[in-house]
Amino acid sequence: MVSLEERLDAVSTFILAFIVLIGTLFGLKIAYVVSTALVLPTTQGALYVSTSRVRVLAFLDAVPMQEGQLLVDLGCGDGRVLRAARKRYGVRGLGYELNLLAYLKAQLLCLGSKGIEIRRRNFWTADLSEADTIFCYLFPDVMKKLSAKLKFDLKPGAVVVSCNFVLPGFNPDLVLRPGNSLDRDPIYVYQLEKSQT
Numbered sequence: 001m002v003s004l005e006e007r008l009d010a011v012s013t014f015i016l017a018f019i020v021l022i023g024t025l026f027g028l029k030i031a032y033v034v035s036t037a038l039v040l041p042t043t044q045g046a047l048y049v050s051t052s053r054v055r056v057l058a059f060l061d062a063v064p065m066q067e068g069q070l071l072v073d074l075g076c077g078d079g080r081v082l083r084a085a086r087k088r089y090g091v092r093g094l095g096y097e098l099n100l101l102a103y104l105k106a107q108l109l110c111l112g113s114k115g116i117e118i119r120r121r122n123f124w125t126a127d128l129s130e131a132d133t134i135f136c137y138l139f140p141d142v143m144k145k146l147s148a149k150l151k152f153d154l155k156p157g158a159v160v161v162s163c164n165f166v167l168p169g170f171n172p173d174l175v176l177r178p179g180n181s182l183d184r185d186p187i188y189v190y191q192l193e194k195s196q197t
């Protein structure tokens with residue numbers, strides 16, 4: 001027979017666990033808001049929101065890559081795109097991420113993934129000339145500036161994949177619309193002209 005004291009013990013343990021859980025969730029929410037707000041002047045509306053699994057798989061199905069090629073994710077979030085591409089094709093992955101929370105999560109989740117590097121750095125100041133494939137999921141306000149940078153930086157034949165937003169001045173070779181009816185935002189795939197020489 002369970003005594004009243006034991007029951008009270010169980011109830012107080014449950015209440016304590018509940019308070020710890022709510023506190024942790026609240027703390028994470030605060031961390032998200034603060035880490036996002038701190039980088040907003042640079043990220044200009046590209047908040048830390050992850051690409052869904054179905055969209056990452058659609059990208060990988062549509063854009064085959066060679067082992068050892070370099071895939072760069074401009075604003076890599078938790079690094080999920082890089083890990084999935086590494087697993088499928090054996091590519092090298094390089095992610096730029098300014099949001100501290102996303103960066104720490106990416107570092108943690110990529111601990112076991114050799115061949116993936118995550119840099120807490122602004123990609124606007126990075127040289128992207130070595131990239132074979134660029135992945136991005138950013139924000140309309142920055143796409144014109146990104147087009148100019150990619151035209152300047154990328155080598156002939158490089159592939160650019162942009163979730164949701166077009167790259168002004170580029171013609172997409174493919175437009176994917178994966179997912180169910182609630183999540184059918186486009187994914188644009190562009191290939192830069194290959195060199196004639």
Ligand SMILES: C[S@@+](CC[C@H](N)C(=O)[O-])C[C@H]1O[C@@H](n2cnc3c(N)ncnc32)[C@H](O)[C@@H]1O
Binds near residue numbers: 046048050076137
């Ligand atoms: C919509 S999320 C996409 C995350 C990830 N690429 C994915 O698809 O799951 C965009 C990310 O880009 C990052 N970001 C935006 N501008 C950046 C910049 N100039 N340098 C580095 N990271 C940036 C943001 O912090 C944010 O986490």
